[in-house]
Amino acid sequence: xxxxxxxxxxxxxxxxxxxxxxxxxxxxxxxxxxxxxxxxxxxxxxxxxxxxxxxxxxxxxxxxxxxxxxxxxxxxxxxxxxxxxxxxxxxxxxxxxxxxxxxxxxxxxxxxxxxxxxxxxxxxxxxxxxxxxxxxxxxxxxxxxxxxxxxxxxxxxxxxxxxxxxxxxxxxxxxxxxxxxxxxxxxxxxxxxxxxxxxxxxxxxxxxxxxxxxxxxxxxxxxxxxxxxxxxxxxxxxxx
Amino acid sequence: xxxxxxxxxxxxxxxxxxxxxxxxxxxxxxxxxxxxxxxxxxxxxxxxxxxxxxxxxxxxxxxxxxxxxxxxxxxxxxxxxxxxxxxxxxxxxxxxxxxxxxxxxxxxxxxxxxxxxxxxxxxxxxxxxxxxxxxxxxxxxxxxxxxxxxxxxxxxxxxxxxxxxxxxxxxxxxxxxxxxxxxxxxxxxxxxxxxxxxxxxxxxxxxxxxxxxxxxxxxxxxxxxxxxxxxxxxxxxxxxxxxxxxxxxxxxxxxxxxxxxxxxxxxxxxxxxxxxxxxxxxxx
Ligand SMILES: Nc1ncnc2c1ncn2[C@@H]1O[C@H](COP(=O)(O)OP(=O)(O)OP(=O)(O)O)[C@@H](O)[C@H]1O
Ligand SMILES: [Mg+2]
Numbered sequence: 321x322x323x324x325x326x327x328x329x330x331x332x333x334x335x336x337x338x339x340x341x342x343x344x345x346x347x348x349x350x351x352x353x354x355x356x357x358x359x360x361x362x363x364x365x366x367x368x369x370x371x372x373x374x375x376x377x378x379x380x381x382x383x384x385x386x387x388x389x390x391x392x393x394x395x396x397x398x399x400x401x402x403x404x405x406x407x408x409x410x411x412x413x414x415x416x417x418x419x420x421x422x423x424x425x426x427x428x429x430x431x432x433x434x435x436x437x438x439x440x441x442x443x444x445x446x447x448x449x450x451x452x453x454x455x456x457x458x459x460x461x462x463x464x465x466x467x468x469x470x471x472x473x474x475x476x477x478x479x480x481x482x483x484x485x486x487x488x489x490x491x492x493x494x495x496x497x498x499x500x501x502x503x504x505x506x507x508x509x510x511x512x513x514x515x516x517x518x519x520x521x522x523x524x525x526x527x528x529x530x531x532x533x534x535x536x537x538x539x540x541x542x543x544x545x546x547x548x549x550x551x552x553x554x555x556x557x558x559x560x
Numbered sequence: 561x562x563x564x565x566x567x568x569x570x571x572x573x574x575x576x577x578x579x580x581x582x583x584x585x586x587x588x589x590x591x592x593x594x595x596x597x598x599x600x601x602x603x604x605x606x607x608x609x610x611x612x613x614x615x616x617x618x619x620x621x622x623x624x625x626x627x628x629x630x631x632x633x634x635x636x637x638x639x640x641x642x643x644x645x646x647x648x649x650x651x652x653x654x655x656x657x658x659x660x661x662x663x664x665x666x667x668x669x670x671x672x673x674x675x676x677x678x679x680x681x682x683x684x685x686x687x688x689x690x691x692x693x694x695x696x697x698x699x700x701x702x703x704x705x706x707x708x709x710x711x712x713x714x715x716x717x718x719x720x721x722x723x724x725x726x727x728x729x730x731x732x733x734x735x736x737x738x739x740x741x742x743x744x745x746x747x748x749x750x751x752x753x754x755x756x757x758x759x760x761x762x763x764x765x766x767x768x769x770x771x772x773x774x775x776x777x778x779x780x781x782x783x784x785x786x787x788x789x790x791x792x793x794x795x796x797x798x799x800x801x802x803x804x805x806x807x808x809x810x811x812x813x814x815x816x817x818x819x820x821x822x823x824x825x826x827x828x829x830x831x832x833x834x835x836x837x838x839x840x841x842x843x844x
Contacts, residue, residue: 398703
C-alpha cells in the first residue's frame with residue numbers, strides 16, 4: 321500500500337515535471353471556452369461529448385506519451401528490480417489519470433454552470449471510463465517505441481473506438497456496436513448529465529464497462545510482461 | 561549465495577536455446593565475473609538470477625531460496641545496476657534516489673553518503689539531464705546500493721568512465737566485498753575482471769567453458785618466459801628465457817653477471833589471452 325502510494329505520488333510528479341499538466345490545463349481552458357459560446361439548449365449535449373473525449377484523450381495520448389517518456393529515461397526496467405509489482409505499476413498509472421480526468425471533468429461542468437442529474441453517477445462514469453481508456457492506452461504504449469508508431473497506432477485505435485457512434489448518428493445501425501465500451505461510456509455520461517434513464521440500461525452499461533476493464537487489465541498484464549519485462553536490461557538504444 | 565545448476569533458457573518465440581546448460585556457484589562475499597563477448601548470454605543469465613525471466617529449465621537458488629518461489633521481498637535484498645543508466649532525467653540526483661528509496665519497506669541507505677561515495681554530492685541538486693554520461697553512470701551505480709543489498713548485480717560498471725572514476729568505482733566494489741556483499745559482475749573488460757574478481761566464468765554462446773580465479777588462470781595459461789632488457793655497449797637490448805630452466809641456464813647466468821640489467825619481467829598471459837585460448841575466439 322505504501323509502495324503504491326509512493327508510486328502514485330511519483331507518477332503525478334513525473335507528469336508535472338514533464339509538462340503534462342500545463343498541456344492539460346490548456347486543453348481544459350479550450351473546452352471551457354467552447355462551452356461558453358454554446359447556447360444553453362445544446363450545452364448539455366456538447367458537454368457529454370467534451371467530458372467523454374476527456375478521459376479518452378488522457379487515457380490515450382497522455383498514457384502513451386507518459387510511457388514513451390519513461391521508456392526514454394529507461395526507468396521502467398529499474399522499477400521491476402525493486403519490490404514494485406506489475407499490478408502496482410499499472411494501478412498507479414490508472415489512479416494518477418483518474419485523478420486528472422475526474423477533476424478536469426468536474427471543473428468543466430462547474431465552470432460551465434451545468435447542473436448534473438446525478439453527481440455520483442457522473443463521477444463513477446468518469447472513473448470507469450478513464451480506467452478503461454488508460455488501460456487500453458497502456459496496451460498500445462508498451463508496444464511502441466517511437467513517436468511515429470505512437471501516432472499511427474493511436475489513430476487506428478481511435479477510429480475503432482469511434483466506430484460505434486455510427487449507430488448514434490444513424491449511419492449504420494447495429495446492436496453489435498453496443499458490445500464495445502464506447503456507447504456504454506457515452507450513455508452513462510449522458511444519463512448522469514441529462515437524466516431520463518432506464519435503470520436496466522444503466523446496469524448493462526456499467527457491466528459492459530466493468531467487463532472491458534477486466535479484459536483489458538488482463539491484456540495489459542500480458543503485454544506488459546512480454547514487451548517490457550522480457551526486454552529488461554537489453555542495452556539496445558531506442559531512438560525516440 | 562548463488563547456485564546455478566544445469567540452467568537452460570530459450571526466449572519465447574526463439575527456436576534455439578540462449579543458455580545451454582550452465583553451472584556455477586558464488587559464495588557469500590565473493591566477486592564473480594561473467595565474461596564473454598556480445599550476445600554470449602551474460603545479461604540473459606543475470607535476468608534469470610534476478611527473477612525476471614521465468615520458464616527456464618534447471619535450478620537457480622539465491623540465498624538458499626529457489627528463484628521460482630521468490631516474492632517481491634526478494635528485491636529488498638538485491639541491488640541491480642544495468643549497463644545503461646535508468647534515471648528520471650527531469651529529476652535531480654537527489655530526487656531520483658529519494659524516489660527509489662521510497663519503494664523499499666526496509667530502512668534505506670543515507671542518500672548523501674551514497675552521493676558522496678561516487679563524488680556527486682555537490683551535484684545533488686542538478687537535474688540528471690544536465691549530467692555527463694559518466695556522472696549518470698556513477699549515479700546509476702550508487703543507486704544499486706540504496707537498499708543495503710546483500711547481493712549486487714553490476715553490468716559493465718566502469719564502461720564510459722575516465723580512469724580516475726573507474727578507480728573509484730572499483731574501490732567501492734572492493735570495499736563492499738569486504739563488508740560481506742556478494743557481487744555478480746558482467747563485463748567484457750578483462751582488466752576490470754582481472755583486478756576485481758575472485759572467480760571468473762568464461763561464457764560463450766550460452767555455455768560456460770571455464771570457472772577459475774584470474775590469478776590461477778594467468779599462471780596456468782602463462783607463457784612461462786622471462787624477458788630481460790640489459791645494457792650492452794651503451795645500447796639497450798633484450799632477450800627471453802624459459803622460466804622453468806633458469807637455474808641451469810648458463811647464458812642467463814652470464815648475462816646477469818656481465819651486464820647492467822635494465823628491466824626483468826615474467827611474461828604473464830593476460831586474461832584476454834587466456835579467454836582466446838580457452839574458447840578459441842575473440843572477446844569483441
Ligand atoms: N528479448 C529477447 N528475445 C529474444 N532473444 C533475445 C532477447 N534478448 C536477448 N536475446 C538473444 O539472446 C542472446 C544472448 O543475449 P544477451 O543479451 O544475454 O548477451 P550478452 O552476453 O549480455 O551480450 P552484451 O555483451 O551485448 O551485453 C543473443 O543472441 C540475443 O540476440
Ligand atoms: Mg548484456
